[in-house]
Amino acid sequence: xxxxxxxxxxLSVQEGRISIxxxxxxxxxxxxxxxxxxxPAEGPTFLISISSIKDKNEDGRFTVFxxxxxxxxxxxIVPSQPGDSAVYFCAASADNAGNMLxxxxxxxxxxxx
Amino acid sequence: xxxxxQKPSRDICQRGTSLTIxxxxxSQVTMMFWYRQQPGQSLTLIATANxxxxxxxxxxxxxxxxxxxxxxxxxxxxxxxNMSPEDSSIYLCSVERRTEAxxxxxxxxxxx
Numbered sequence: 519x520x521x522x523x524x525x526x527x528x529l530s531v532q533e534g535r536i537s538i539x540x541x542x543x544x545x546x547x548x549x550x551x552x553x554x555x556x557x558p559a560e561g562p563t564f565l566i567s568i569s570s571i572k573d574k575n576e577d578g579r580f581t582v583f584x585x586x587x588x589x590x591x592x593x594x595i596v597p598s599q600p601g602d603s604a605v606y607f608c609a610a611s612a613d614n615a616g617n618m619l620x621x622x623x624x625x626x627x628x629x630x631x
Numbered sequence: 632x633x634x635x636x637q638k639p640s641r642d643i644c645q646r647g648t649s650l651t652i653x654x655x656x657x658s659q660v661t662m663m664f665w666y667r668q669q670p671g672q673s674l675t676l677i678a679t680a681n682x683x684x685x686x687x688x689x690x691x692x693x694x695x696x697x698x699x700x701x702x703x704x705x706x707x708x709x710x711x712x713n714m715s716p717e718d719s720s721i722y723l724c725s726v727e728r729r730t731e732a733x734x735x736x737x738x739x740x741x742x743x
Contacts, residue, residue: 562674564733607674621674
C-alpha cells in the first residue's frame, strides 16, 4: 500500500519553462512534506519542505504547494534549467519533525535545452 | 547541516559473500537510517539504528540478512549477507535532524 504516490514516472520540459511535479498521499496523519532531488549514482539531496500549517513555501526557483483537503502537493520549478534534470522524490512524515520519511516513487525530470 | 561519509561508493561482489557498508557522520545523531533503492523503485527503509540498542527492521527485512552495528552516535554499518543478484541495489544511510534529512553518497552494489 503506497502511502505516497508520484503518478508520473517521467516529465519532459523545455528549458526556461515551468516544471510541475506532483505528489499524492493517503495518510491523513502526514504533516510534513519534503522534496528531494537525486542524480544517478548519488544520494538524494534535500530541496525544499513544507509543514501542514502552510500551503505554500518558496525558495528561489522552487515552490512547493500543499493542498491538504486533496492530499496533494506539487513542486514548481521556474524557470527550468538543464541542470535540474534528475529524479525528484517527494516524502512525507507524520511527526512534524521529518523523521521516518515515507517516499514516493520518484519522477524523472528531463529539461531540454 | 550534516555531512555523511559513506563507503564504499560501489562494489561488485560474488554471490554468497557479504559486504559491509560504513557511514560516518560529522556530528552526533540519535537515529541513523538505512535505505535501499532498487532499480526503478523508490527508496525503501531497511532499518533504523539507534545507538546502544538493536536496530528496528521494517517488514521484509531481517537481522540475519542485514545485520547493523551502531557502536556510537556518529557511526553505523550495514552488512548485506549471503548476497544474491537480487541484492543489487543502491544502499543509502541517512540521518534526520529537525526538519531535514541528509543522505550519504550511496553504495552501488552489484552482485554477480
